[in-house]
Amino acid sequence: MTHPADDVAERAAAGFSEQFGGQASGRWAAPGRVNLIGEHTDYNEGFVLPFALPMRTVVAADRQDGEHWTVWSELSGETITFGADDVAEPGRVTGWGAYVAGVVWSLREAGHPVPGARLAIASDVPLGSGLSSSAALESAVLAALLDLGGLELAPELQPRLAQRAENVYVGAPTGIMDQSAAIRCRAGHALFLDCRDESVEHIPFDLDAAGLAVLVIDSRAPHRHADGEYAARRRSCEAGASALGVAALRDVGIDQLDAALAQLDDEETRRRVRHVVTEDQRVLDTVALLRAARVRDIGPLLTASHVSMRDDFEITVPEIDTAVEAALAAGALGARMTGGGFGGCVLALIEADRADEVAAAVTDAYAAQGLTAPTTVTVLPSPGATRLP
Numbered sequence: 001m002t003h004p005a006d007d008v009a010e011r012a013a014a015g016f017s018e019q020f021g022g023q024a025s026g027r028w029a030a031p032g033r034v035n036l037i038g039e040h041t042d043y044n045e046g047f048v049l050p051f052a053l054p055m056r057t058v059v060a061a062d063r064q065d066g067e068h069w070t071v072w073s074e075l076s077g078e079t080i081t082f083g084a085d086d087v088a089e090p091g092r093v094t095g096w097g098a099y100v101a102g103v104v105w106s107l108r109e110a111g112h113p114v115p116g117a118r119l120a121i122a123s124d125v126p127l128g129s130g131l132s133s134s135a136a137l138e139s140a141v142l143a144a145l146l147d148l149g150g151l152e153l154a155p156e157l158q159p160r161l162a163q164r165a166e167n168v169y170v171g172a173p174t175g176i177m178d179q180s181a182a183i184r185c186r187a188g189h190a191l192f193l194d195c196r197d198e199s200v201e202h203i204p205f206d207l208d209a210a211g212l213a214v215l216v217i218d219s220r221a222p223h224r225h226a227d228g229e230y231a232a233r234r235r236s237c238e239a240g241a242s243a244l245g246v247a248a249l250r251d252v253g254i255d256q257l258d259a260a261l262a263q264l265d266d267e268e269t270r271r272r273v274r275h276v277v278t279e280d281q282r283v284l285d286t287v288a289l290l291r292a293a294r295v296r297d298i299g300p301l302l303t304a305s306h307v308s309m310r311d312d313f314e315i316t317v318p319e320i321d322t323a324v325e326a327a328l329a330a331g332a333l334g335a336r337m338t339g340g341g342f343g344g345c346v347l348a349l350i351e352a353d354r355a356d357e358v359a360a361a362v363t364d365a366y367a368a369q370g371l372t373a374p375t376t377v378t379v380l381p382s383p384g385a386t387r388l389p
């Protein structure tokens with residue numbers, strides 16, 4: 001993985017000129033994210049703590065007459081066009097174009113007029129790695145369409161619109177974390193999001209000052225049944241909440257956990273509930289440590305989160321566990337899978353001068369098991385969606 005963010009913006013602008021002629025009237029960027037901690041808590045109305053990556057998706061765009069949207073994607077090399085009929089109801093545009101059409105649909109469904117537009121898209125957010133390339137795409141398109149249409153929409157209202165594009169138009173039952181991260185994150189900070197009322201606090205996450213780095217390790221593990229398993233985890237959590245008589249698992253406090261578990265007959269549901277309740281608490285504990293600038297002390301919480309995802313929520317895969325174990329054995333202060341699971345990335349909190357060593361240790365562990373070599377990159381908390389100068 002590399003992150004030549006400026007190149008991406010240049011490629012989007014150049015792509016626009018080549019495909020459509022002339023200059024785009026603007027460029028809008030939205031980042032991928034890693035979640036520092038708080039996994040599968042968003043749809044349980046709990047807490048998450050993502051930060052934005054330097055890798056981002058850039059849309060170069062201008063208006064065009066009529067209700068037509070023409071979209072070029074550098075990645076696919078295709079240009080697609082859709083019109084008002086295609087965004088009258090979900091499902092008419094498929095493939096990558098659905099994420100773009102979904103945003104147009106979502107804005108219109110919420111009563112916002114959306115101008116016709118030509119859009120050229122480039123990105124360096126890796127696809128299928130659990131770094132939220134889809135939320136980056138939705139959020140960059142949303143930023144472009146809002147500006148092109150002269151629509152003023154407060155940032156706190158934007159993630160739901162982008163999420164509806166994904167939930168309803170694309171049909172993926174994801175929570176509110178990824179779009180919130182893409183839109184609301186700030187450079188140098190993690191985003192402490194309460195997924196019940198969507199209030200946020202920007203928590204300073206100063207890795208340089210602590211002499212630390214976050215290493216993101218792409219496990220290269222193919223996603224295995226991720227969509228079906230994600231939906232199954234949601235159903236388990238809903239079943240747990242319903243059996244406990246609460247609106248959402250967020251309502252079970254850590255001090256009520258033992259009593260709550262004793263009320264549940266089903267062993268699998270007990271494990272799912274335990275993950276969510278303990279994970280919410282780990283987010284709160286991580287935030288408390290970061291507020292006190294005790295960055296290196298969050299390591300054990302990250303590792304505990306991983307163990308909980310591995311043993312209780314059962315969303316890790318062998319490649320991911322290998323990467324976490326190898327990183328910890330090489331001296332990482334903490335390591336965990338990040339994102340929805342069943343593949344994707346691991347993040348490791350490491351001493352800033354040990355990135356090469358930890359990366360080499362993970363690569364060696366992979367080689368010993370005959371696995372495809374992982375890719376690694378160190379990342380800093382980066383800005384959320386923005387119009388580029």
Ligand code: GAF
Nearest residue numbers: 039040174175176177339340
């Ligand atoms: C995916 C989803 F899109 C998020 O909403 C969240 O549930 C995450 O998995 C797990 O924490 O990224």
